[in-house]
Amino acid sequence: MARDALVQESRELLAAMENALLEIEAEGVNAEAVNAIFRAAHTIKGSAGLFAFNLIVSFTHIVESVLDRVRNNELTVDDAMLSLLLNCGDYIGALVDAIEHKRENDEPNIARRTELENALNAYLEPPATTVTVTAAEAEESPVEVETGHRVGSDNWHLSLRFLPDVLRNGLDPIPFLHYLAALGRIVYLHTLTDAMPVAELMDAESCYLGFEIDFQTEADRKTIEGVFEFVRDDAHIRILPPHSKIDEYIGLINTMPDPGRLGEILVAGGALTQHELEQVLSEQQEKAIGQKPIGALLVEHQVVPEAVVTAALSRQKQHEDKKAHEQKFIKVEVSKLDALIDLVGELVIAGAAATVVAQRKKDSTFEEASQTISTLVEHIRDAALTLRMVPIGEVFQRFPRVVRDISRELGKEIELVVTGADTELDKSMVEKLSDPLMHIVRNAMDHGIEATDARVVAGKSPGGTLRLNAYHESGSVVIEVSDDGRGLNRERILSKAIERGLVSPDQILTESEIYRLIFEAGFSTAEQVTNLSGRGVGMDVVKKNIESLRGDVEILSVEGQGTTVRIRLPLTLAIIDGFQVMVSDAVFVIPLEMVIECVDLSSHEARHNIVKLRGEPLPFVRLRELFELPLLQHSERESLVVVQYGQQRAGLVVDRLLGEFQAVIKPLGELFQNTKTLSGSTILGDGRVALILDVAHLIQQASHLPTHLPASKTAGLLSNQK
Amino acid sequence: MGKTILIVDDSFSMRQTVGIALKSAGYDVVEASDGKDALSKLDGRKYNLIISDVNMPNMDGISFVKAAKLLPNYKFTPIIMLTTEGDETKKQEGKAAGVRAWVLKPFQPPVLLDAVAKLIMP
Numbered sequence: 001m002a003r004d005a006l007v008q009e010s011r012e013l014l015a016a017m018e019n020a021l022l023e024i025e026a027e028g029v030n031a032e033a034v035n036a037i038f039r040a041a042h043t044i045k046g047s048a049g050l051f052a053f054n055l056i057v058s059f060t061h062i063v064e065s066v067l068d069r070v071r072n073n074e075l076t077v078d079d080a081m082l083s084l085l086l087n088c089g090d091y092i093g094a095l096v097d098a099i100e101h102k103r104e105n106d107e108p109n110i111a112r113r114t115e116l117e118n119a120l121n122a123y124l125e126p127p128a129t130t131v132t133v134t135a136a137e138a139e140e141s142p143v144e145v146e147t148g149h150r151v152g153s154d155n156w157h158l159s160l161r162f163l164p165d166v167l168r169n170g171l172d173p174i175p176f177l178h179y180l181a182a183l184g185r186i187v188y189l190h191t192l193t194d195a196m197p198v199a200e201l202m203d204a205e206s207c208y209l210g211f212e213i214d215f216q217t218e219a220d221r222k223t224i225e226g227v228f229e230f231v232r233d234d235a236h237i238r239i240l241p242p243h244s245k246i247d248e249y250i251g252l253i254n255t256m257p258d259p260g261r262l263g264e265i266l267v268a269g270g271a272l273t274q275h276e277l278e279q280v281l282s283e284q285q286e287k288a289i290g291q292k293p294i295g296a297l298l299v300e301h302q303v304v305p306e307a308v309v310t311a312a313l314s315r316q317k318q319h320e321d322k323k324a325h326e327q328k329f330i331k332v333e334v335s336k337l338d339a340l341i342d343l344v345g346e347l348v349i350a351g352a353a354a355t356v357v358a359q360r361k362k363d364s365t366f367e368e369a370s371q372t373i374s375t376l377v378e379h380i381r382d383a384a385l386t387l388r389m390v391p392i393g394e395v396f397q398r399f400p401r402v403v404r405d406i407s408r409e410l411g412k413e414i415e416l417v418v419t420g421a422d423t424e425l426d427k428s429m430v431e432k433l434s435d436p437l438m439h440i441v442r443n444a445m446d447h448g449i450e451a452t453d454a455r456v457v458a459g460k461s462p463g464g465t466l467r468l469n470a471y472h473e474s475g476s477v478v479i480e481v482s483d484d485g486r487g488l489n490r491e492r493i494l495s496k497a498i499e500r501g502l503v504s505p506d507q508i509l510t511e512s513e514i515y516r517l518i519f520e521a522g523f524s525t526a527e528q529v530t531n532l533s534g535r536g537v538g539m540d541v542v543k544k545n546i547e548s549l550r551g552d553v554e555i556l557s558v559e560g561q562g563t564t565v566r567i568r569l570p571l572t573l574a575i576i577d578g579f580q581v582m583v584s585d586a587v588f589v590i591p592l593e594m595v596i597e598c599v600d601l602s603s604h605e606a607r608h609n610i611v612k613l614r615g616e617p618l619p620f621v622r623l624r625e626l627f628e629l630p631l632l633q634h635s636e637r638e639s640l641v642v643v644q645y646g647q648q649r650a651g652l653v654v655d656r657l658l659g660e661f662q663a664v665i666k667p668l669g670e671l672f673q674n675t676k677t678l679s680g681s682t683i684l685g686d687g688r689v690a691l692i693l694d695v696a697h698l699i700q701q702a703s704h705l706p707t708h709l710p711a712s713k714t715a716g717l718l719s720n721q722k
Numbered sequence: 723m724g725k726t727i728l729i730v731d732d733s734f735s736m737r738q739t740v741g742i743a744l745k746s747a748g749y750d751v752v753e754a755s756d757g758k759d760a761l762s763k764l765d766g767r768k769y770n771l772i773i774s775d776v777n778m779p780n781m782d783g784i785s786f787v788k789a790a791k792l793l794p795n796y797k798f799t800p801i802i803m804l805t806t807e808g809d810e811t812k813k814q815e816g817k818a819a820g821v822r823a824w825v826l827k828p829f830q831p832p833v834l835l836d837a838v839a840k841l842i843m844p
Contacts, residue, residue, distance in 0.1 A: 170800040171822055172843060175800075175840055175841050175842055229840065230840060230841060231822065
């Protein structure tokens with residue numbers, strides 16, 4: 001177990017090191033990145049030393065020595081050194097792999113090691129000798145409690161500055177002081193009159209006073225602040241704790257079991273009140289001084305003594321370190337998670353059944369109890385599903401290096417911009433996404449982005465840009481790979497497709513249909529097979545991979561300006577929040593995230609399959625006609641459910657709306673494999689089966705139905721309502 | 723000299739409850755049933771503090787406060803709004819009129835007495 005932990009930790013550190021190196025390459029040397037690299041090497045060496053993995057220790061030591069000189073500005077980082085350090089990182093990675101396979105005493109590649117060591121030693125004068133580190137170097141030092149605050153005595157110190165309008169607002173300073181005196185003893189009170197103007201300028205209705213008060217009390221900060229509850233907006237109030245309190249706060253903070261954010265720690269420890277925190281936070285936002293950490297602001301405003309902030313920060317850090325540490329150690333077999341999610345699915349169904357029984361019994365306490373259980377089950381379901389969710393950053397992480405290496409190989413200058421790396425999606429998808437993404441990225445770099453001289457001729461910047469982006473959109477995860485290259489050539493794709501017999505020459509295709517052709521098996525427009533792509537495995541494999549995840553791929557392209565490949569995947573594979581509707585006597589479920597609104601169809605002008613909704617035309621499908629269900633007498637009123645997928649909307653006409661429902665997705669039998677309008681089935685609380693609608697296909701179908709109306713008439717329908 | 727507090731509320735039971743709480747703390751109490759009634763009772767007497775409801779017939783609490791603030795004798799009188807109205811815009815309106823203390827109904831007598839103690843001249 002410990003060995004696994006070391007391997008995992010080292011890999012994370014290596015990834016961090018690689019990122020820092022690439023950052024330096026892209027943006028130039030900065031101390032933080034250099035430190036990050038140094039720390040990574042240092043920690044790997046230290047941890048490996050604990051296990052006496054000497055091969056890795058001795059190699060990392062030389063790397064660390066070079067980095068140390070960089071850190072001390074004795075060496076400058078140039079291109080050659082960056083490449084060397086990247087290669088060293090790879091070699092350390094190989095050594096880590098060896099540890100994982102319990103072959104830590106076998107040198108993976110002795111020639112490679114000698115080569116790297118020689119290159120490293122060239123930077124060291126005299127060369128470093130190999131050493132063995134026996135224990136991790138202790139870096140933690142105990143929290144130093146600074147008590148040199150200006151409050152000398154053991155009194156609270158209050159600074160009050162009343163604003164001129166305070167009297168006019170029905171507030172007089174005297175009652176507050178009087179009230180304060182009831183809480184403890186006012187040891188000393190100094191009245192400040194420096195704001196008082198000369199007599200002729202003085203307004204008798206205005207207040208010009210301020211007070212400095214030394215106050216002795218057993219009350220806590222919150223109570224003292226409470227005294228001035230009403231005068232908050234009309235005075236500047238500063239409350240400084242006595243000496244002994246500072247130690248007390250620090251003591252409290254250090255024993256806190258689960259500290260959260262800095263402000264919360266301070267509030268919980270009593271060093272700061274909620275109101276003070278909110279005030280400083282709002283100031284932080286207002287002045288756009290977000291760069292300034294809250295701790296610094298609190299000290300600056302003398303709200304909280306520095307020693308307390310420092311203690312809270314270090315407590316926070318300790319806890320985070322501990323948490324990060326713990327995180328690394330939690331490893332759960334995927335099969336266990338899957339079993340849990342299956343059970344939760346069953347629980348959801350059983351819960352729904354219980355709710356139905358409760359409703360039938362018309363027993364309000366029973367209903368209430370079953371409602372509480374449903375809510376909890378919903379939480380459990382969400383929590384169980386998030387167990388499988390991981391940030392897509394795990395996949396994106398490998399691309400900086402890939403892009404760097406490929407762009408060198410191709411002799412192109414390509415910059416990678418990654419956004420939305422913290423977008424989460426199902427772990428199983430992350431794994432299956434890696435290969436298709438790699439393929440798309442390579443394709444974009446190889447075929448999409450032009451060579452430098454071609455770019456300059458086209459009037460573009462010499463360096464190309466490749467973007468990876470991920471975000472959530474109405475119940476799905478969208479991943480985009482875009483380049484600013486030459487874009488797709490429609491004519492070339494079309495002629496190629498005709499040549500390969502994929503389409504007949506007289507077929508008329510829309511733009512997106514033409515782009516879609518590149519997903520056909522065996523399609524490749526690259527005139528020249530390069531080392532990277534065009535090796536026979538085409539975009540068809542990409543498409544197949546994505547479709548196996550119930551997702552789809554779409555291509556947007558502007559000739560001369562670039563191409564975007566957009567992958568859309570469902571958020572989860574197991575359980576969804578559904579919206580139940582009834583058509584005839586059948587129940588259908590629509591994924592809730594895709595439902596925009598529900599309206600009464602009869603109150604809107606509808607002709608054929610277009611309804612006018614708030615001045616906008618919306619295509620719709622009648623589910624009863626689509627599924628050829630009988631018309632029942634009682635369903636006279638029709639409801640329109642507006643659904644959205646991607647950027648497209650459509651309406652679904654149903655007889656009745658039944659409301660929200662948690663649906664455990666069960667796949668359809670093989671018999672229904674080719675049914676495009678259904679994506680699965682689910683079991684209702686009363687045991688009946690409901691079908692889950694495939695909204696994406698339904699929207700497509702709605703927008704492609706023949707309108708039976710010439711375009712001009714449709715336009716007329718829409719305009720005569722203005 | 724005893725201190726007198728004016729209670730403005732259209733609900734008799736509310737006036738009674740507030741009155742009992744205040745009297746038990748040693749204050750004298752005068753009651754008014756709405757803003758208009760309260761304004762008429764501002765003549766000739768000196769109140770040390772006013773407690774007023776917001777939603778009342780004839781004249782609502784905020785209008786009453788605005789009117790009271792215009793009278794020379796009541797310009798500086800501390801006012802507590804005792805109301806079910808927790809809405810932020812109403813509070814802002816009250817603030818603009820010069821109300822700083824806002825106590826929500828249903829109220830705990832100690833909370834109200836505490837607010838009074840913070841505002842009333844000793």
